[in-house]
Amino acid sequence: MTAPAFDFDRLIDRRALPSEKWGRYAGRDVLPLWVADMDFAAPPAVIDALRRRIDHGVFGYTDAWPSLVEAVVDGLQRDHGWTIRPDWLVWLPGVVAGFNLACAIAGEPGDGVLTATPVYPPFLTAPANTGRVLQRVELVLREGRWQWDWDALEATCTPSTRMLLLCSPHNPVGRVFDEDELRRLADFAERHDLLVCSDEIHCGLVLDASRPHRPLAALDEAGARRTITLMAPSKTWNIPALYCAFAVIPDAALRRRYRHAMRGVVPHVNVLGMVAAEAAYRDGDAWRQALLAYLRGNRDRVVEAIAALPGLAMTVPEATYLAWIDCRDMMAARGVNDPAAFFETAGVGLSDGAAFGAPGFLRLNFGCPRATLDQALARMARALED
Template sequence: MSETDFDFNKLPERRGTGSVKWERYPDYIPYWVADMDFASPDCVVEAMQHRVEHGVFGYAHPHKGLIEAVLDYLSRVDGVKISEKSLVHLPGMVPALSQACRAFCQPGDKVMINSPVYYPFFKVAADAGASVIDVPHIRDEVTWRFDWDAMENAVTSRTKVLILCNPQNPLGRVFSKEEILKLAEFCQRHQLVLVADEIHCDLILEPDQVHFSALKLPEELRKRLITLKAPSKTYNIAGLGYSFAVIEDDQLRSDFNRARGCTMPEINVLAMVAAEAAYRDGEPWRRDLIEYLRENRDVLASFIRQEMPILKIHEHAATYLYWIDCSELNLSNPCQFFAKEAGVFLTDGEPFGSRQHVRFNFGCPRDHMLAGLQKMKGAIDQKLASSSGLQST
């Protein structure tokens, strides 16, 4: 079967496989952690099977095929020519964020982030004894944006790192070239290291939007830049643990590598094999995935607007994670409400910086997605009917 014949409507049986998504909260139907309910592309599975047949799994390092596949991917997708020495291979994105903070912060320093954002952004600064300056994104009539004035007012001489999430998780924003340029100029002006987490960059759902990688910034703005990428979210191989950094400045790269320490694990040999196969041969599957996710997103948005209008949503251009505003339900914890009343487990918005939101993972077969939405609607209808009954008495 070719990659383009992949059946995204098939829900694999994941219980009993050690799945965090399906087994951590077994009493609920899961739509939470950023892990799709699709099997990985055949090219990835076959490459791993071929490597397993070799039978020897000693210490491994990034092999020639992986390096060539990553460099070709960067050239093909981002249009940049990167030297091999600029690559730093890593066992995961969150460890990379932690390493960046430890490399460039001392105890008492600050790391700037913009919430709501992937919750480890709030935590990695502590690994360096640093603290977080959170300057929340602001919402206008069109979209979520950086609060430039607030960022200028919040930055201090002890601020050393700014962590960017682009495409933005959980907002689904794809920041424009102009926004990334302005952010890089802000970092240059205040002598901050810009750490650009681009893990979702291959999951742009809007055909008319293009991801502007920080790697495409002018040379003078890349001297304090660390760009992080991975095939994990796109090809559903997060459990294998592989990511990479592009750090073109020699001194910056040396400082980053020196902070690795002795707690960072080695990269799994199968993770490197899977990453090579994904980047080399997975593009047809990825294109089909994007089409399926786009349709899922549209169905989800239509369902919410028509069947659950009390929930508020905004435009969503990237990722398979939808950010949903539940504030009009007047709940102390929307995530707990949907778990208890609908049997549906979503991602709680509070660790992301927004208590009245939940995040819905629509990276799954459409019927399965709709089943969860129907359960949410039932819980909301029951709550509204109960509230109405109390008011009438």
């Protein structure tokens, strides 16, 4: 049977409708490669499922239904070899709400939440949102890969630390953590009696086939009992504004605490988001595999282009559609204080690394048609030639 063809080269005018990504530069000739959503249409299977549900015409309050739960359970088994029970699932409108809730049940106000930077910006604000204290350890670059500084991790953990907040696969550095790294993290959490909240929203976007994503909670039962795993179809199938995510919490007591913290705070999940989630996990894998092939081509273009630009450097992303670019040599050589503003003036909108806890870096989203990416890379090259 011939694999279905999906057109990731199609240019869709996102300026015609409200859009955070493209609206930031409304009226300006700036290509937005910043916020983490892609410029591709959602999978046909998802769009067809949404049309059928909309045609029904009634949108009353709805809880997760059996075929949705089955699609997620089957999807985690198929994609990650992780066998979960349906009652482990807690439905959420998004993973950001999910890890803020985790902070809220981690110890008491004033206790510590430990995470590794650079990291997705809401990680840095979630502890304070719930009266906890952010504790940061820096990832280090060794042998072309961002890695854990194990000595620093131990030194940063204090008697008041109550939770490890993990991003896996990692945003923005693009790492797929090896199983030995994950086991070492699980051992660290057990020795210090830490709750673990693992944001694994990019788990469906592994670009390096030799490094499959392994959920931390799938390693063993002891680690699973202290872990809240957050996932969503939003990044993989490009449906972030449909607001549907879930936590996988194997331990019943921890799950009860988590659900209790949700009361009166977390709204029902969007019914269209749940419809899209079922279609994505059940019928969206052919689209996902085609997407990954396209993203690998885009990643290779970015790696080649950045290697040729003076003063810029990056590692090869193993997952996500995000490139983490070190601009510090360029800044020193050219007297540039704000690399994001520098490239924005050249017509390319990138995410400022300062928001991730790493000034001097930029994050580039290559989840876009190749024509858009090539144009953006050419603009960056011209800016550095001037």
